[in-house]
Amino acid sequence: xxxxxxxxxxxxxxxxxxxxxxxxxxxxxxxxxxxxxxxxxxxxxxxxxxxxxxxxxxxxxxxxxxxxxxxxxxxxxxxxxxxxxxxxxxxxxxxxxxxxxxxxxxxxxxxxxxxxxxxxxxxxxxxxxxxxxxxxxxxxxxxxxxxxxxxxxxxxxxxxxxxxxxxxxxxxxxxxxxxxxxxxxxxxxxxxxxxxxxxxxxxxxxxxxxxxxxxxxxxxxxxxxxxxxxxxxxxxxxxxxxxxxxxxxxxxxxxxxxxxxxxxxxxxxxxxxxxxxxxxxxxxxxxxxxxxxxxxxxxxxxxxxxxxxxxxxxxxxxxxxxxxxxxxxxxxxxxxxxxxxxxxxxxxxxxxxxxxxxxxxxxxxxxxxxxxxxxxxxxxxxxxxxxxxxxxxxxxxxxxxxxxxxxxxxxxxxxxxxxxxxxxxxxxxxxxxxxxxxxxxxxxxxxxxxxxxxxxxxxxxxxxxxxxxxxxxxxxxxxxxxx
Ligand code: SF4
Ligand code: SF4
Numbered sequence: 001x002x003x004x005x006x007x008x009x010x011x012x013x014x015x016x017x018x019x020x021x022x023x024x025x026x027x028x029x030x031x032x033x034x035x036x037x038x039x040x041x042x043x044x045x046x047x048x049x050x051x052x053x054x055x056x057x058x059x060x061x062x063x064x065x066x067x068x069x070x071x072x073x074x075x076x077x078x079x080x081x082x083x084x085x086x087x088x089x090x091x092x093x094x095x096x097x098x099x100x101x102x103x104x105x106x107x108x109x110x111x112x113x114x115x116x117x118x119x120x121x122x123x124x125x126x127x128x129x130x131x132x133x134x135x136x137x138x139x140x141x142x143x144x145x146x147x148x149x150x151x152x153x154x155x156x157x158x159x160x161x162x163x164x165x166x167x168x169x170x171x172x173x174x175x176x177x178x179x180x181x182x183x184x185x186x187x188x189x190x191x192x193x194x195x196x197x198x199x200x201x202x203x204x205x206x207x208x209x210x211x212x213x214x215x216x217x218x219x220x221x222x223x224x225x226x227x228x229x230x231x232x233x234x235x236x237x238x239x240x241x242x243x244x245x246x247x248x249x250x251x252x253x254x255x256x257x258x259x260x261x262x263x264x265x266x267x268x269x270x271x272x273x274x275x276x277x278x279x280x281x282x283x284x285x286x287x288x289x290x291x292x293x294x295x296x297x298x299x300x301x302x303x304x305x306x307x308x309x310x311x312x313x314x315x316x317x318x319x320x321x322x323x324x325x326x327x328x329x330x331x332x333x334x335x336x337x338x339x340x341x342x343x344x345x346x347x348x349x350x351x352x353x354x355x356x357x358x359x360x361x362x363x364x365x366x367x368x369x370x371x372x373x374x375x376x377x378x379x380x381x382x383x384x385x386x387x388x389x390x391x392x393x394x395x396x397x398x399x400x401x402x403x404x405x406x407x408x409x410x411x412x413x414x415x416x417x418x419x420x421x422x423x424x425x426x427x428x429x430x431x432x433x434x435x436x437x438x439x440x441x442x443x444x445x446x447x448x449x450x451x452x453x454x455x456x457x458x459x460x461x462x463x464x465x466x467x468x469x470x471x472x473x474x475x476x477x478x479x480x481x482x483x
Pocket of ligand 2: 288
């Protein structure tokens, strides 16, 4: 018996045409990995590019400026990991409140889900940091090395003084932006005003240097070199977003019914004349491909590489304007609309997602606004059920844990209720802002008032300066019945 499974070559034969005119059958070996083709993105102006640029600048300004905004004597946004405090403007959160963070992350994920069902990968084209930084790097490249055609020529040229300074200036500026990105990122975790003094004077923490260096390299490589490769091969969202689409999702599409048969024609032909001559509206100018940051041809249909940046829409609209044809050969539309079927953007499924998202946001906003900046736990001392004091009173001991989740120090008043004549050896606990204090408290009572072996009682703490910062915990008082 053979120990190998028999195999046969199923590569389809191809025909080789020899110079003498004869035709031979053969096979082709295909590379498993396609070689990367450098994409020289052509700059284009238009409505969607203005929208995208506005969104990019807004997000970038927010990212770079926020760590500099002061709030009292601290930064307004400061994720203080060693101090275990997370400051966001007036609010300070602590690790105990990580449920809120989880809730926020769920809302973000659901928000992304909703946006994708509504308008495909619009997040990628307009707001994703990878796209935002890549577009900034390409914008700089254009300013320093010139238009698409000049950049192609420059790359083909031998090294010259002109090429050297242009390339040198470009990479220096890229590195400068990458450095600013790294410093800003670390500035969310270490007060940035001090960080920018400590970094050059070598006074900063070792981890600060590590993370600044990491984000410098990461930004420079991702936005300068890898670019569309990140979107196509590295981003998991690109892989699963297609399962969220439906036939009414807004996607950037080429209207093949209107555009085909594509082809060049005399510019003097009017739209009607071109139609009569059997031309579709696509003049096959290739501009939509040249402006595409991922290098695809939208006329090949919906592709997972498309980041919905709409550069091809602006490019094609500018061509349609020049030709005197109606705009919208490439446009945001739905699969149903393209096929001439009824299409509903505001469909029940989308409205359902929106309703769920709004409920989640409302619950989160309520939880944040209603959050009590105080944690209070009570545990009975377990080694002894009860004791008798020298003056003949019954005593129970409790371990109290008080967490001040506010951004200011508080003194709390402690009271006990549930039985007459309860007395405590401690009635005040001071806890600095953000700190946790454990206190051992003895509660005593006249044994004559006990008529059950275990009585429910309530312990309450209340901030002296803020009566609304208060919490109660139920526990039990244990003793022996004397009556
Ligand atoms: S830009 Fe418009 S006209 Fe030009 S090739 Fe693309 S789809 Fe055709
Ligand atoms: S196909 Fe159009 S929308 Fe998609 S990435 Fe390319 S230019 Fe942007």
